[in-house]
Amino acid sequence: MRTVQRRFTKIGAAVALASVALLVAGCGTGPSHVGSAAIVGDTVLPLEQVQQRLDVVLEKEPEARKLHDQRKLDQVARQLVTLGVQHELIEQAARREGVSVSEEAVTESVEQAGGAEAASQNTVYDATTFRERAKDQLLLVELARKYVDRMEVTFDYFFVKDNAEAVEKAKQVAADPAKMAGFVADAPRSAEGQTLSKEGQRVRSADSPQAAQSPLFGVPAGTVVAFAPDPSSAQWIVAYVTDRKTDVRPSGESSTEQLTPQLLEQIGLRLVHTLAGEPEIQVNPRYGVWDGTAISLAAGEGELSGYQATARARQKS
Template identity: 45%
Template sequence: MSTVLKRFSLVGVAALLAVSAVGCGTGPAKAGSAAIVGGQAINLETVQDRTVTVLKKEPAAKQMQDQGKLDQVSRLVLADEITHKIAEHAAQRENITVDETKVYDAVQEKGGPEAAAKQSEQDSTTIYRRQRDVLVMGELARRNLSTLEVVIDFFQVKDPKEAKEKAAEVAADSSKMSRFVQEAPRTTGGQQASATNQKVRVTENPSLVHTMLWGVKPGTVVAFPADEQQSSWMVALVKERNKVSPVPGEDDLTERIDPRLLAAFGLRIAQYLAADLSIEVNPRYGVWDPTDATVVAVSGERAGFVGVTAAKNKS
């Protein structure tokens, strides 16, 4: 959970430069591409040039290079490029336009482009694009925070390996969900940590604000840490996604929530809007991890599980 928040402290707040390692392999469908998002290529040269820029400006990145971990920086840059494509697609679908004055002012509030980009994968030119994406995600969050409801079957377990394995089983055969719900262990307070047809709104479940529950279509199974300590994992089958009326008193909710949380929630809405876009990463970098919106070396390093059920795939 905290990894997502750190990854998306998008307004010049320090981003972590530790993701995972670049291996070797052939590229995706289009030669010279680091990744392809919905048929649009992200050029290898773009990722390489940005990586060099980060190495020049960030001592932590240079240290990682000296330790033979240059690939970790490259993957963080590539994840940023992919996320931009997702934000761009969402903005187009929702007809969101950004006031460039607000982009400029937000960067200036952080001390200007160089200061705003410090200790992150951004630089003095990309920071404006990043801030533009932040504003898009903020608008997506505002449009959905009080009105989005998902209906889920879910259960919780303590072991992440068990959570991912059972999520994969449900994705292959959704009928297994009811058994897993019934078999779910009880909490320390004796309560059943599972339910069917549970209606969930982020305003009533703020701890779930940045999870994949809001970023997938009905018919999708997700598994993710249910708390920041990762002491419990949730496996959920998203069954419905509904627009509901806001509860009285929630009108100004977006003004009272940490902007970073809004950006994290907005990212999930953007991922939902871009759910039909295929994301193909060049194997030399690894694979896309939607749970943390980043790139990891191999699928086994993904922070959670996201999979469409077999029945949904057939429809």
């Protein structure tokens, strides 16, 4: 369970390094503080740090230096800012939850990956940042262990044919939650006659650990979400989370030990923003926008992988 996963960003021909100065110099108009690449709550991710990490990639990857004319440095920089935001969320969540991992465990994970120097080749990491990422992954696993068999979400939902319809209807529900009932009632059935909508659907993470990776488990009650449950399908789901619990007793034996580190890491990443106290995430527009569904940066609003919004409170009659 200690092995750090080798799912790090590769530097290939499609990801060129243009001019570092063009991307980060003169970016003083950050989200709200001069010199910031992103802000997580009260913590600033400095532009200088992104610059330094880009310099490291240029220095250690000879092939990357040959690709400067392709002007795709923004892809690398966006990944670095994503990792910086994720790191801060993980740090904040771990502090709030009292979760930690030993340096011995981190060392073991790095060694199982082949050692920091070797494993960081052809990636955006160097030996130091590879170790930092390994620690982050282990913390995500431990955060997931704490909650994976204790969560329950209740939600109303319906499926639609594509993302445009999903986002439009999700916005309507966020503005007026009373509209959800009508959308649920009017939702079409599948070709096999299966109902594609329901009110009061309840899912426990102990019964469906795979489902705990979904946006439904990563948002507080009162949130409307829209996303594609299956990326290979055009269908999207619109859901209104009406209740979320993190203290449900599992009905049987704990499922934690049966889950892979990879799955636990993904569950931990899904929970990390909520466990961090839901800090506001601001991103320098030069790098893109924060995508709460993907838990990463997107190039722009048109590239977002989903929709999330707090629903307006229902009016009392």
